[in-house]
Amino acid sequence: MIKFLLRFIESRKANVSGESCEFQLLPGSPRDTVEIHLPDNRVICGRRGAPVGDFLRALDEEINAPIVGAIVNHELHELTYPIKIDAMVKPVTMADPDGMV
Secondary structure, three states: OHHHHHHHHHHHHHHHOOOOOOOOOOOOOOOOEEEEEOOOOOEEEEEOOOEHHHHHHHHOOOOOOOEEEEEEOOEEEOOOOEOOOOEEEEEEEOOOHHHHO
């Protein structure tokens, strides 16, 4: 246990000093879920491949104007756009300039 702690402390020192750290490839499979990260730092988790509109339904009661689209990873999309990977998402409402087009 002590050897493990000493190695851990040494690895932390290396990371803090700017030296490279070692990465390990571990066996595994992709998650069945993905996360969308909102501008206010909240996270919504849902099924991989679900439309972005399904994720944004969690915000319906908070937003006064209808949600008509979403900016997903800096690109404007319809609510039917599938979320296949974790993404940064900003809802677009009728009150937003992009939502009035």
